[in-house]
Amino acid sequence: MALTLPFKKNFSLKPYNTFAIDANAEYFLSVRSVDELHSVLRDTSWTFTPKLILGEGSNILLTQDFKGLVIHNQIGGIERLDESKDAIYLKIGAGENWHQFVLFCIENNYAGVENLSLIPGTMGAAPIQNIGAYGVELKDCLVSVDTISIEENKPYTFNNAECEFAYRDSIFKNKLKNKYIITSVTLRLNKNPIFHVEYGAIQEVLKKNNPSPLSIKMISDAIISIRQQKLPDPKKIGNAGSFFKNPIIKKNIFLDLQKKFPTIPYFLEMNGCIKIPAAWLIESCGFKGKRFGNVGVHEHQALVLVNNGNGTGFEIKALSEKIQKSVLDKFGIELMTEVNIY
Ligand code: FAD
Ligand code: NAP
Numbered sequence: 001m002a003l004t005l006p007f008k009k010n011f012s013l014k015p016y017n018t019f020a021i022d023a024n025a026e027y028f029l030s031v032r033s034v035d036e037l038h039s040v041l042r043d044t045s046w047t048f049t050p051k052l053i054l055g056e057g058s059n060i061l062l063t064q065d066f067k068g069l070v071i072h073n074q075i076g077g078i079e080r081l082d083e084s085k086d087a088i089y090l091k092i093g094a095g096e097n098w099h100q101f102v103l104f105c106i107e108n109n110y111a112g113v114e115n116l117s118l119i120p121g122t123m124g125a126a127p128i129q130n131i132g133a134y135g136v137e138l139k140d141c142l143v144s145v146d147t148i149s150i151e152e153n154k155p156y157t158f159n160n161a162e163c164e165f166a167y168r169d170s171i172f173k174n175k176l177k178n179k180y181i182i183t184s185v186t187l188r189l190n191k192n193p194i195f196h197v198e199y200g201a202i203q204e205v206l207k208k209n210n211p212s213p214l215s216i217k218m219i220s221d222a223i224i225s226i227r228q229q230k231l232p233d234p235k236k237i238g239n240a241g242s243f244f245k246n247p248i249i250k251k252n253i254f255l256d257l258q259k260k261f262p263t264i265p266y267f268l269e270m271n272g273c274i275k276i277p278a279a280w281l282i283e284s285c286g287f288k289g290k291r292f293g294n295v296g297v298h299e300h301q302a303l304v305l306v307n308n309g310n311g312t313g314f315e316i317k318a319l320s321e322k323i324q325k326s327v328l329d330k331f332g333i334e335l336m337t338e339v340n341i342y
Contacts, residue, residue, distance in 0.1 A: 017057030018234035055122030094124025111193030238307030
């Protein structure tokens with residue numbers, strides 16, 4: 001039986017994006033199950049309407065009203081698929097909150113996602129940019145992604161390799177952008193943790209607390225405290241986390257740069273390329289903590305652009321372009337945006 005879901009018209013998305021940009025959706029509805037989603041896609045009145053899938057809006061920048069249908073994904077549920085003495089396989093609804101899921105794993109001693117504590121957003125958006133932090137990425141524990149194709153309204157399950165995961169990237173952010181709606185994600189969590197504590201900030205906190213033996217809860221707690229100190233809380237000041245990706249460049253280009261800028265920080269990648277913290281490049285161009293009208297660059301983290309109040313998406317985008325130009329002029333490096341701009 002076809003369901004007709006109630007929708008809203010000219011609906012403000014301000015509470016639905018962490019930049020707190022006051023843009024409207026022409027049409028807006030929430031889906032709470034896969035059946036509801038199928039019924040929306042089956043409904044011929046929406047066939048030719050552009051669609052935007054929305055989680056918690058923590059990785060989008062709205063530069064204008066959305067002319068089309070915003071589908072707010074609230075598909076919940078956590079299902080235990082399989083379990084062995086070493087691992088557990090969980091299928092998680094795309095609308096579940098990511099951090100609440102991480103806390104659930106910590107409570108049950110399921111390891112693998114503790115380094116991804118306190119990342120905002122939904123489970124369904126996590127594969128889109130292969131969320132990552134403190135040396136761990138979603139792809140490290142992801143088994144598969146269940147989706148529905150928007151055009152054909154048919155289910156398809158992508159295995160890990162098919163998702164084409166890369167640094168803050170996947171097939172869903174590129175070739176298949178806006179083609180599939182993620183309805184659930186299957187993860188493999190370890191019962192015997194492998195700790196990742198290479199990042200300096202984690203080491204510092206752990207050294208202070210001197211934990212013995214180390215646990216996934218201690219790592220999660222350390223990361224939560226670091227993030228709470230360093231990152232602006234979107235409930236208090238509008239932002240979408242890192243606005244740009246860290247550039248990864250060829251070694252020969254890096255060596256030339258290092259001659260000009262001997263203090264440039266860097267990290268060697270597995271493939272021999274060099275990752276440079278974008279925050280350092282932006283800070284070196286003088287942007288850290290600077291305010292430009294209603295928008296600006298955060299005082300503690302230059303990678304985070306902020307909406308100081310009544311900023312528009314257009315103003316944030318203009319600032320991001322100003323930063324990109326400065327970094328390109330000074331270092332010859334093109335900063336790529338991480339946030340999805342609409
Ligand atoms: P949204 O912003 O709602 O959507 C993001 C994109 O995914 C959009 O293009 C949307 O159309 C698409 N999308 C969403 N759900 C679906 C779905 N079910 N199916 C298909 N497409 C979908 N990211 C990191 O990787 N690491 C971090 O450490 C990190 N820290 C952050 C800290 C702060 C303070 C903030 C504000 C953001 C941070 N982010 C980080 C970015 C963000 O939290 C993640 O990208 C998160 O996965 C976005 O989830 P969301 O539900 O808010 O997605
Ligand atoms: P940080 O510790 O100040 O380090 C700056 C950058 O250097 C990071 O972006 C990180 O790259 C890189 N880095 C640091 N130590 C490294 C190591 N041992 N090996 C390889 N690379 C290293 O970074 P931060 O801004 O406070 O963020 C901490 C972590 O949270 C990072 O992983 C960051 O990606 C993540 N984070 C992401 C967002 C987002 O919106 N995407 C927002 C806030 C924080 P990587 O980014 O590649 O890890």
